[in-house]
Amino acid sequence: MKKLSMFAFLVIAAWFSVNNPLVDTYVSSLKGNALTVGEQENSLYQSIVKNAPTYEIPPSDAKIDRVWKAIPGYNGIKVDIDASYKNMKKNGIFDEKKLVYKQIEPAIHLKDLPPSPIYRGHPDKPMVSFIINVAWGNEYLPEILATLKSHQVTASFFLEGNWVKNNPDLAKMIVSAGHEVGNHSYSHPNMQKLNAYQTRDQMVRTNEVIEAATGKKSVWFAPPSGSYRDETVKIAAELNMKTVMWTVDTVDWQKPTPDQLINRVITKIDNGSMVLMHPTESTAKSLNRLITLIKEKGLQISIVSDLMSEERMVK
Known part of the structure; x- marks a missing residue:
């Protein structure tokens, strides 16, 4: 009889804890935080994508100049989106100082x-x-x-x-x-x-x-x-x-x-x-x-x- 009473008590306690409004609020807050972090990360990535063109410079082809004759080409730079995101992810905010670049070669070289x-x-x-x-x-x-x-x-x-x-x-x-x-x-x-x-x-x-x-x-x-x-x-x-x-x-x-x-x-x-x-x-x-x-x-x-x-x- 005592075992039965104890079992019933545990069932009631478990039901109460699961349906407790305070518990519901806590769980909801955890879910809300998880969504917020995800949204923040997605927002950071999109911010890098949006701002990248501002910092990019096209390559310059080698050419024959009328005055200076042969002039070598010069690499351009392009933002490495994934590397930049990884560099900024810890703080979660866009920081131009943490942008990572890769160089882009010109189409025409001095040898051409x-x-x-x-x-x-x-x-x-x-x-x-x-x-x-x-x-x-x-x-x-x-x-x-x-x-x-x-x-x-x-x-x-x-x-x-x-x-x-x-x-x-x-x-x-x-x-x-x-x-x-x-x-x-x-x-x-x-x-x-x-x-x-x-x-x-x-x-x-x-x-x-x-x-x-x-x-x-x-x-x-x-x-x-x-x-x-x-x-x-x-x-x-x-x-x-x-x-x-x-x-x-x-x-x-x-x-x-x-x-x-x-x-x-x-x-x-x-x-x-x-x-x-x-x-x-x-x-x-x-x-x-x-x-x-x-x-x-x-x-x-x-x-x-x-x-x-x-x-x-x-x-």
Whole structure:
């Protein structure tokens, strides 16, 4: 009888707890919270989708410009919706600082263009390059290399073949310091006056001696004094090299003072600029301050290959 009474009591207690208005309210609140979280997550995802186009930039195709000749392409950026959602999910609110991007390549690349000289990088890329043509000036190279190293800056050194033959250790020093080397002809002739055979010979012999001394293949050709013909550029392309000129000239061979050289560069330098210089005393004495001022303009300094890369610089 006692067992029966206890069983009845438990049944009544269970019925009462399930049908208790307080319990109903608590359960309803749990259900309501679950729906709210789901709605919040869905709202966040949709917010990212809605806002994404505001932050996206289309890629820019490589092209032949009427003035600047060949100009490399530049990657665009697109919001990675799922990665961005995952990045913001913890806080549950849209935060543009937590957007995740992926780069979108252009349809036309520098390699797709017909042979054409290159005078600058893409105008939207906040990067510049130092083009240092070397056929003489050994006494100033150590100081220039030391200054570049102190600023953790790399440059593109265009080497004359005959110079490399006579100075293989200096050529190796340049490469071992992390710099890029390119072809600057073998004997510094006026390339505009050479026939096809002579042009090819100048380039091939220089490529051979640079690779023998440094182990590096040249992918860029800088004609001495900027002198070339269309045929010069085509022959370089046949040898898997693109022809590089410059955007800003230091005119350091005229022995300007550091202030003159720096003013000449800083007043003209901009996104994509390539700065021509040589291992002269003027450049050696100006380089430290010049690098500092260029960086203060928000420009990164790197080799020509980096400048010509379509990789977008994301802040």
